Amino acid sequence: MIRATDLTEQGLLRRITAGDEEAFTFLYRRKHPAIYRFALHMSGNPAMAEDVTQEVFLTLIRDAKRFDPARGTLGAFLFGVTRNHLRKRWEQEGRSVPLPEDETDLSSLVSRNGAPSSNGSGAGHAWDAFDSLETTGRVRQAIASLPENYREVVILCELEEMDYEEAATALDCPVGTVRSRLHRARALLLEKLRETHRPAVPRPSAASK
Amino acid sequence: MHIDCTQFENVLADLDRPGTQGAALRESALAHAESCSRCADLLNESESLDFSLRSLAAHDANREAPARVEAAVLQRFRQEKGFAARRKLRWQFSILGAAAAALLALGLALHHGSPPSQGPAASSSGADESDNAAAFTLLPYADDPATVNEGAVVRVVLSSSALASLGVPVTNLADTDRIPADLVVSADGTPQAIRLVSQVN
Numbered sequence: 001m002i003r004a005t006d007l008t009e010q011g012l013l014r015r016i017t018a019g020d021e022e023a024f025t026f027l028y029r030r031k032h033p034a035i036y037r038f039a040l041h042m043s044g045n046p047a048m049a050e051d052v053t054q055e056v057f058l059t060l061i062r063d064a065k066r067f068d069p070a071r072g073t074l075g076a077f078l079f080g081v082t083r084n085h086l087r088k089r090w091e092q093e094g095r096s097v098p099l100p101e102d103e104t105d106l107s108s109l110v111s112r113n114g115a116p117s118s119n120g121s122g123a124g125h126a127w128d129a130f131d132s133l134e135t136t137g138r139v140r141q142a143i144a145s146l147p148e149n150y151r152e153v154v155i156l157c158e159l160e161e162m163d164y165e166e167a168a169t170a171l172d173c174p175v176g177t178v179r180s181r182l183h184r185a186r187a188l189l190l191e192k193l194r195e196t197h198r199p200a201v202p203r204p205s206a207a208s209k
Numbered sequence: 210m211h212i213d214c215t216q217f218e219n220v221l222a223d224l225d226r227p228g229t230q231g232a233a234l235r236e237s238a239l240a241h242a243e244s245c246s247r248c249a250d251l252l253n254e255s256e257s258l259d260f261s262l263r264s265l266a267a268h269d270a271n272r273e274a275p276a277r278v279e280a281a282v283l284q285r286f287r288q289e290k291g292f293a294a295r296r297k298l299r300w301q302f303s304i305l306g307a308a309a310a311a312l313l314a315l316g317l318a319l320h321h322g323s324p325p326s327q328g329p330a331a332s333s334s335g336a337d338e339s340d341n342a343a344a345f346t347l348l349p350y351a352d353d354p355a356t357v358n359e360g361a362v363v364r365v366v367l368s369s370s371a372l373a374s375l376g377v378p379v380t381n382l383a384d385t386d387r388i389p390a391d392l393v394v395s396a397d398g399t400p401q402a403i404r405l406v407s408q409v410n
Contacts (some may be wrong), residue, residue, distance in 0.1 A: 019290035021283070028282060033273035037226045040272070053274045057282045061289050136268045158262045159269070163228060183222050190254055194262070 009074040013064050017092030028057055030123050032073065034160055041155045042086050044144050055085045079156060079170035142192040150185035159180050210237045217241050217248045221255050345393055345402035349376035360393040360401055377403060 005026060007015065015023035035056055039049035059066075059081050067077045143154055156167040157178065164182075168175045212220075217238055223231025224238055231238070240250045323397075366389050369382040382388070389406040 021286060021290070024286050025279075025283065028279060032279070033271075036274040036278075037269055050274050050278050054278050061282075061286050080248055109212055135261055136245055136265045139265045143265075154262075159266045161266070163226070179223075186222050186255070186258060190258055193258070 011067055013067060013074070016060070017064050024061070027060075031078055032057065034075070038079060038152075038155055038160065039082055039086060041140075041143060042083075042148070042151060043089075046088055048086075050135065052079055052082060052085045052089060056081050058087075076162070076166045076169035079162075080172060083152065083170065095124055106126055138193065138196055139189075142189050145192060146188055150181055150188060153178055153181045154189070155184045210234070212237045213239050214241075214245060214248055217245070218251065221251060224255075225259065345391070345404045346377070347402050348400055350399040360395050363392050363394055364406070365390055365392055375400060375403060 003022075007023065009027075012023045012027050016027065032053055036049055036053045039052040040046060043049055043052070056078055060078070067074060071077075143151055146154065152171060153167060156162045156170060157164065162170070164175045164178045167178045171178060212234060215232070220229075220231035220234050223229040224235045226232055239252075242252045257266040321345055366387050369379045369384055369386050369388065372382075372388060372390070373379045389405045391406060392400045395401050
């Protein structure tokens with residue numbers, strides 16, 4: 001019998017429909033982090049992101065046949081389902097303002113990157129960690145403040161590195177719409193980041209790319 | 210290929226995006242930025258934004274739902290698929306049972322040398338389905354042979370003399386012997402055909 005790891009997405013779905021738990025577990029572990037991150041960035045609410053992730057995979061259990069490979073990838077399909085569940089939750093609960101998570105817990109990041117030593121030789125690590133935290137915190141906040149239709153294209157196309165076609169399938173809109181929304185979203189992000197006190201990021205020279 | 214500022218701004222966000230017009234015009238865009246300070250600033254800002262977004266993506270790369278979500282989802286998977294599997298198994302057993310019954314009936318019919326369709330279609334007595342497997346014998350005075358296939362079947366217990374009166378040859382039976390038999394009767398209650406139960410069992 002072919003192992004789940006060797007199967008295509010369609011093969012996995014066939015096995016899942018037939019009740020193969022190994023195939024389902026494999027697919028869940030491969031796909032759920034991106035689904036969870038999308039739900040988290042969109043909602044700003046870890047509890048809602050967990051619930052929505054769960055709902056997305058329950059939908060897959062109950063109705064895997066809804067996925068049509070002719071219309072796009074399984075990833076795009078799952079993002080589309082995630083988006084629908086998020087909207088349903090927002091309608092039920094009233095839309096909450098996304099709250100970026102606390103990025104100021106420097107000690108936890110420093111310990112992950114290597115704790116500074118008492119003679120100060122780790123000071124560079126600590127500063128790098130702080131700089132990185134501040135950058136990610138500010139960008140996360142800027143993304144969270146975008147209107148929903150801009151936020152979702154930034155998350156899919158920039159953070160999850162989807163191409164325009166796949167994002168268009170997930171968002172159920174034309175490729176041109178994804179592209180124009182992303183361009184507008186980037187302009188808005190730049191405006192928001194310019195407004196902040198410190199420069200958003202060290203600016204590499206144009207020739208460095 | 211030379212591009213102007215408008216074209217530059219149009220492709221700026223796609224310079225690093227494979228398969229887009231921006232990627233195709235990347236070299237031209239960079240060449241334009243070297244000769245245009247305004248577009249050079251725009252390029253700097255865009256690259257800074259790319260860097261920030263990549264930092265955030267890298268920071269969140271290992272972020273995933275807690276293990277409890279996987280546990281809950283797997284539990285539901287087992288419930289849903291277990292129920293579906295049990296339902297499928299029950300259906301398969303039903304089909305198997307029906308097939309076995311049909312085979313048994315066919316086997317009995319073949320064993321008794323006549324197909325089940327030769328018996329009467331209707332049955333109002335205690336005669337069971339397997340009884341229909343044996344052929345009925347028309348009684349000498351039967352006035353409606355078609356009744357054999359259409360009349361009601363009545364199970365009776367007859368004395369040897371009663372059998373004789375119906376025209377059934379009786380040998381080696383005492384007068385007191387009681388013989389179970391199925392009678393096919395017409396609508397007016399007249400016996401048309403008979404089958405001895407001993408022939409069936």
